[in-house]
Amino acid sequence: MISETCRSLISDSRRFSTTYGAGFFNHLPMALLALERLGGDDARLREFAAFYEKRLRLQAPGDALADDDWREGLGQRRYESALAATFDEDVRTRGATALLRDVVPHLTGGLASEAFHGAIRVAYAVDSGDDVDIAGALASWVTGFREFAGAPAEKRFDSAAGAFAAIAFDDRFAKIVEGASIDGRLSKVNALPAFDRYRSGIANVALPDLAMIAARIFISTGDFVALHLVTACHAVRVLQPFLLPSALDVLANAMLAAYVAIGRPPLAAAIIDDGTGLASRAAKSDDDHDLKLVYCCLQEEEHYKSGLHRTAAAVRLGLV
Numbered sequence: 001m002i003s004e005t006c007r008s009l010i011s012d013s014r015r016f017s018t019t020y021g022a023g024f025f026n027h028l029p030m031a032l033l034a035l036e037r038l039g040g041d042d043a044r045l046r047e048f049a050a051f052y053e054k055r056l057r058l059q060a061p062g063d064a065l066a067d068d069d070w071r072e073g074l075g076q077r078r079y080e081s082a083l084a085a086t087f088d089e090d091v092r093t094r095g096a097t098a099l100l101r102d103v104v105p106h107l108t109g110g111l112a113s114e115a116f117h118g119a120i121r122v123a124y125a126v127d128s129g130d131d132v133d134i135a136g137a138l139a140s141w142v143t144g145f146r147e148f149a150g151a152p153a154e155k156r157f158d159s160a161a162g163a164f165a166a167i168a169f170d171d172r173f174a175k176i177v178e179g180a181s182i183d184g185r186l187s188k189v190n191a192l193p194a195f196d197r198y199r200s201g202i203a204n205v206a207l208p209d210l211a212m213i214a215a216r217i218f219i220s221t222g223d224f225v226a227l228h229l230v231t232a233c234h235a236v237r238v239l240q241p242f243l244l245p246s247a248l249d250v251l252a253n254a255m256l257a258a259y260v261a262i263g264r265p266p267l268a269a270a271i272i273d274d275g276t277g278l279a280s281r282a283a284k285s286d287d288d289h290d291l292k293l294v295y296c297c298l299q300e301e302e303h304y305k306s307g308l309h310r311t312a313a314a315v316r317l318g319l320v
Contacts (some may be wrong), residue, residue, distance in 0.1 A: 018139075029124065032204070035283060108244040124298050168266075214233045234300050
C-alpha cells in the first residue's frame with residue numbers, strides 16, 4: 001500500500017499528459033511510488049513532485065468515449081484523457097482487477113511500446129497496492145500501443161543465454177543501430193532480415209533468465225536503453241498474472257533488438273559484496289531514472305537474490 005500523501009500526489013499527477021517536450025515520457029506517478037518505497041518521507045515526496053511537474057504539460061480534457069470513438073477523430077492527448085475517464089468508471093463499478101484482466105492481455109504484443117513505459121507504468125500502478133493510477137496507467141499504454149511484430153523463427157536456441165551469445169557474434173548486424181528514440185532503434189533492428197533468425201526463437205524462454213541478462217547488460221554498460229530492459233523485466237514479473245503466455249517471447253524479442261542496437265556488449269558477471277545504503281542514496285536524487293531503476297533493482301534483488309540487481313543499482317548511482 002501507499003501513504004495518503006503519495007496517493008494524493010499520484011492522483012494529482014494525472015492532470016498531466018503522459019508525454020512532454022520532444023516525446024519524453026512522464027515518470028511522475030512511478031517516481032513517486034519508487035521514492036516512497038526507497039524511504040522518502042511526505043516532505044520529500046512533495047518536494048520531488050513540485051520539482052518534477054515543472055517540465056510537464058497538462059492533459060487535454062475529454063469526455064467518456066462512445067463505442068465508435070475508438071481512437072477516431074480524437075487527438076492523442078484528448079483520447080488518452082477520455083479513455084482514462086472510461087477506465088476510471090470501470091474501476092469504480094467492476095474493480096481494478098477485472099479491468100486489468102480485460103485489457104492487459106490485449107496489450108501483450110505491445111510490451112515494448114514507447115520503450116516499455118506503458119507496461120512499466122501499469123506495473124507500478126499494480127505494485128502500489130492502490131487503484132489510484134490503474135486507469136491512467138492503462139490509458140497511457142493503450143494510447144502509445146505499438147506491437148513489436150514479425151513472423152516467429154524456428155526454435156533454434158534452448159535458452160535466452162544461447163540466443164544472446166549467438167547474436168553477440170553475428171557479424172550481419174552493424175556495430176550500433178542509431179535512431180531518434182529507443183522505439184525507433186528497436187524497430188530498425190526488428191526489420192532487419194538477419195533478425196528473423198532470432199525472433200521468438202528461444203525454446204525455453206524464462207523470465208529469470210531474461211532478468212539476469214538485463215542486469216548483466218546494464219552492469220556492463222550503464223546504458224540508458226539497457227536501463228529500460230531491467231525495469232521492463234520487473235514490470236513483466238508484476239504483470240505476469242494478466243499477460244498472455246506470449247509475453248516472454250515479446251520481451252525476449254525486444255531485449256535482443258535492444259542488445260543489437262547498443263552494440264552487443266559483453267555481459268558482466270561481477271557482483272558487489274555490499275549493497276547497503278542504495279535506497280537512501282537513491283532517495284536523495286531528483287533523477288527519476290535513478291529512483292525507478294534502484295527501486296526496481298531492489299525489488300528484483302529481493303525476488304531473485306542473485307547479487308546482479310544490487311550491482312546494477314550501484315552502477316547507476318556511480319558506486320561501481
